[in-house]
Amino acid sequence: MTAVDATAQALGLRVGMPVTKAQALVPGLVIEPADPKADAESLERLALWVLQRIAPIVAVDPPDGIVIDSTGADHLHGGDAAMLDALIGRLTLSGVSARAAIADTWGAAHALARYGSNPVLIAMPGASIDMLAPLPLEALRLSPAIPAGLRDLGFSRIGDLIGQPRAPLTLRFGPELSRRLDQALGNSAEPIEPLRPEDMIEARRSFAEPIAAAETIARYIGKLVATLCEALEVRGLGVRRLDLLCHRIDSRVETVRIGLARPVRDPQRLTRLLCDKIETIDPGLGIEIMTLTATLAEPMTERQAVSHLIEAPEPDLSGLIDTLANRVGARAIYRFAPVASDVPERSVCRIPALAEETGAGWPDHWPRPSRLLPRPDPIETMALLPDDPPNWISWRGVRRRVRRADGPERVFGEWWKRDAELVAVRDYFRIEDDAGERFWIFRAGDGEDVATGSHRWFLHGVFG
């Protein structure tokens, strides 16, 4: 048996078990013949999907992995952790269960993803050695005979090997062990050969003399973008993800990825977006090859600019949104839209900034505060139960006498979402203190039945 799923594992089946034994253990077992070629093909398809959505340098790590160089792309996702969350979330939605780790080197990430205790793990820079030390020897990507031999000698963890003299081990097991260990610890480089599908549109430029100055890089970006846009125009495509790869003379690759909200092939705009990112490129001793790839290209229809005699044309904001998204991340730019819910924090959702206008708003029966606290702040009060607003409240150490009040506005729990909210109630009041400051406070519970809430008071928002 070469692979078992979670259900089979629960039944006691393991990889490496003979099929006959498995059939004896579980009657009526469904067995699919292994098809390594199809597996490799689908892994490559998955890697391509990751390439288009997550990062510019992605390669297949056979038989069961994908290696991603996340440098230069995390800004589009809002940081490493958010990127990993998004990746795992989207894989889970499409029915793929995955484990992931971010570490300093390919070797360390490979080991931590497969043998680490957490399914999603981010190793801080420089902490890889400590995290690798307790892992078993198989995590080092060695041929199967070596871990067995090492175990005979009394080594069981990677940590045991780290301080050992290399010469005797190399003499016995060959150079592979030292190489893999150095690669995992980051002592020797291991470049990732990026996956490039055949029909990808690419512009490439090699330099006789390595370049390093920002102005020179900017000039060549302009030339590459012009070439790429011509190729895009021939096929009628616009670019959604654009990757700039700068191969340095010390064989490292610096990457820049640009994301766009709509397909674009305007050389000026693309050049500007790429040039904004020049400061993130570290040219080192010089760049010898620059390639620009349209990783994700979509058909683009040219629209005729219709001119109205009366109305001014609607200004195009997609350029601004792209510039901002490449600066602060696409998730940080949004519009709010109403959700049919009485619970204030659930009544808004975020939609993409360029989504169609909904025209919808919120019900206008009650005033709503302009600022809502991220989570309700507990306050001390003195109030007459069940219906009256408090006489005074004490928030952040300041006691305020309630001068005027409106309420209660009763909000019922959404029992169709969670059983625990079946009887939950919040009573909202709008209060004003002596100085005229207006707050939105609520009591958890209806003031009579303890089952409906704790009867504690919270401050939820501030009115203007």
Add this chain to the structure above:
Amino acid sequence: MHELAISPAIAALRVRIAQLEGDGARAREVLPFGVPSLDRKLPGGGLALGCLHEVAGGGNGAVDGAAAACFVAGIAARTQGKVLWCVAQQDLFAPGLEQAGLPPDRVIHVEAGDDKSVLACMEEGLRHGGLGAVVADIARLPMTASRRLHLAAKESGTIGLALRRWRRQAEASDFGQPTAAMTRWRISVLPSRPLPVPGVGRARWLIELIRARAGESLDIELEACDGSGHLGLPADMADRPAAAEGRRHSAAS
């Protein structure tokens, strides 16, 4: 009408100063508040478009910035086009902004994470030119940054509104530092309009114009923005001497 009352010598001096400042070439468009006693005091009869304006809350409002947010939303609501609102950490409540006149479809929010990115995003928005207004919640606004924002606004004609908001009350003294902003406002909450029945009436603000380039400062009590972003004149104050004086002016001119 107010302009005519000024002697020709002062008017000529103003023209010269405007030329020295470099914005004499193009007459600025203004956005009137629709409240005569406020508009009359502002140069040009309203809030100048294509400029940077600063707004802060008074008292606790310097920290929560709730009244200032409504005031700014009201101004942004009366411009044409979309509004870009940049914050470091999001705590705006969209239903509240809608009640101040700014529907959710018109506002694009940017959550930039830190003050430096907020300033950069605001400048980007001001330079674009297709927006109606650009708002940013900022704590520190150094002179250089404010001048950049002001120039960006001047180029595109978009109004820039810097909503000054600090983490602690003590930091609010930063509001005294000079900036390149055209006007500087402070909005403090006042007890609401008394109602004949128990309850909270329409909110009232003390609106202080602390500084206005080529204009006078003033303070005025007004009612908060309604659903279209317009401020209201309190009913019990409409016949007070300040307003009466305004009528005399118009009668004289």
